Amino acid sequence: MDFRSSDTAVGPRSADVLPQSVTAAVKIVIVGGFGVGKTTLVGAVSEIKPLTTEETMTRAGIGVDDTRGVARKTTTTVAMDFGRISINDELVLYLFGTPGQERFWFLWRGLFEGALGAVVLLDTRRPAISFDVIGRLEERGVPFVVAVNTFPGAPHHPVEELRAALDLPPSVPILACDARSRESCRDVLLTLMRYLHAQAATPEAM
Template identity: 70%
Template sequence: MAYNDSDSAERLAAFSGGPREEDLLPSSAEQSVKVVVVGGFGVGKTTMVGSVSEIRPLTTEETMTQAGAGVDDLEGIERKTETTVAMDFGRITLNERLVLYLFGTPGQQRFWFLWNGVIEGALGAVVLVDTRRLEDSFQAMDRLEECGVPFVVAVNTFPDAPLHPAPELRNALDLPAGVPVVTCDARVFDSSREVLLTLLRHLYTRATEARAAEDPPPGQAPSSDSPAPAPGSPAPAPSPVAAPPHPSEAP
């Protein structure tokens, strides 16, 4: 899926009148969340951001050159002619209060040095997977784990890709039990939106569990591992474990 405009004059004309009314944030928006969409080369990251974005997505797609020859695996995506060289950007309003900003990472290995800047500040991530090339997703998941970014795995259903039960995929990808695995069609709005809702539910569950672990129920003594405060010292501040709004409120 390409969103490039080859005519720069048309692009300038489109922006000369300022932002379109449909591109403005609703005045009721209270919280925004940064989400990154990562995965191997040609797995559908640009397509997902474009299909679900309510604004015209910003893409940095350029024509592929020979620079990736011998490095990028084109098996199954031989007709791919463009590649993301920096990032993709889109936005989706899930309800009147919650907005997601979506950032897609480049897939070609020679652009992976840009990942740290794109991932920084993200609350969560979607790892897109192609079952024809599962190994291409390993480095993306490793990078997220190193950065401490929670993620869900979304299997993009290509027409000629083999289908596997979720337990088999979880085992093949060596995923922890708590990481959700879902299937999707990155070309379809509803399917991509459901992936994002799954991620928000996962983030909400993680934050709720972390808060419960740090704050014992009323009447329960704190863990003996915690040192007792010195007499006269101020009470400790509550732990800043932030939970995103519960995604069940989304229409």
């Protein structure tokens, strides 16, 4: 199983049109705190030109948005990111990236509706911002995997230390990810698909 290749292009492409052979679609949400790389991940792995709602950050966010660790960030998602991945000729994944700032979290409820699973992006420089994100997924019963975005200079922690810090059961996958790399993001999505399949096969064990 592999994803179709994607080349950057300007304007409409034939690859942007959903093939008539597609019979099933799965909704996946990409969640995480402010500045963890959600927009980057969707853009890196999407086979179509991604839809983004990035806006320039203004002085209005000073004192409201927590920019510690991402002080040089100049844009932010204010609604959602959207991309698409074809697993094969019949199955596609629709990717929805959520806004990271807490003041936009009211939009999450709609984005979670109908989602089969989620990817939680984690920045080890600011792990605390993931606690509320994971809590919201657990409250809504959305299965998820944790992808540790490997920012340059970010501290490295063994998986079991991260699992303990996040208070996650052994069944939840935790893996490293480079949100800029299509191959790395693909591996994260494949891990989520395998996890969802395992849940469906043995629900009593989850």
